[in-house]
Amino acid sequence: MTDTADTAQSPTLQTSKAGRSAWKFLRDLLVIVLIAIVVSFFIKTFLVRSFYIPSASMENTLQINDRILVNELQPKVFGLAHGDVVVFTDPGGWLPASPPSPDQNSFGQAVNGFLTFIGLGTADSDDHLIKRVIGLPGDHVVCCGASGQIEVNGKPLDEPYIIRPANGAAGAVPFDVTVPAGQLWVMGDNRYNSQDSSRNQNLPGKGFVPIDDVVGRAFVITWPVNRWTWLGDYPDVFAGVG
Known part of the structure; x- marks a missing residue:
């Protein structure tokens, strides 16, 4: 006959096993979180960004305040x-100087900065611009033709996506440019309220955006x-x- 005292587990042993189980759970959870952070970072760096x-x-x-990928x-x-909506870094002088952010060490900013680092936050959105590609390298782009439309290589564009005043031209500022190699000519869809290529012709870059400055193409809201x-x-x- 077996003594029940030999088979019953002591409270101390039960507590020890519970402690090991809890540690294993926390360890596995930490590994999963770390893997998720690494994967998110690589996705943000090489594939998709918010x-x-x-x-x-x-x-x-x-x-305003739409989120895009x-x-x-x-x-x-x-x-x-042509027609791609692209996000790019400031080619130089397009954006005003950003004022210093208050409470730089606040918890909320730290969290948002971390999320941005791994690709889940949008803290650096104010440091980028988003416009539509109108001219690719080698294109001759003119604003505006006799019809008030932008012309690319002599073809007037019928642009259903733009906002412009009634009977107004498809661009607020005239231009007649040929896009250099490795550069883009970009414009906002809200043509009379957009800091785009047409409004930056006086800068050293003459309003062109280096393709190397393009972060990527926006594809979904x-x-x-x-x-x-x-x-x-x-x-079309x-x-x-x-």
Whole structure:
């Protein structure tokens, strides 16, 4: 006959096993979180990145505070096309100097900065611009033709996505440029309220955006939910421009 005292576990032993189980759970949870952070960082660095829209320059396509996802494989791996909506860093002088942020060491800013680092936050959105590609390298782009439309390589563009005054031209500032190699000519859809190529012709870069400054192509609005939609490049608008 077996003594029950030999088979019953003492409270101390039970507590020890529970402690080891809890530690294993916390250890596994920590590993999962670390893996998720590393994966998010690599996705943000090489594949997809999140931004919010801080201005009205791309209305009505994009509204203030929309959240978007940007495909970072363009233009690094795949090229850009006319009509693509792209996010890029300031080519120099396009954005005003940012005032110092209050409470730099606040917990909220630290969390947002960390989320941005791993690709889940949008703290650096104010340091970037978003516009539509109108001219690719080698294109001759003019504003505006006799019809008031922008012309690319002699073809007038019928642009359904832009905002302009009634009977107003498709651009607020005239220009007649040929896009250099490795550069882009970009414009906001809200043509009379956009700090785009046309308004920066007096800067050293003459309004052109180096392709190397492009972070990627915006391809979807993710927030708010009622504005979820894919962002197209309107191939019909640019058909025949070469």
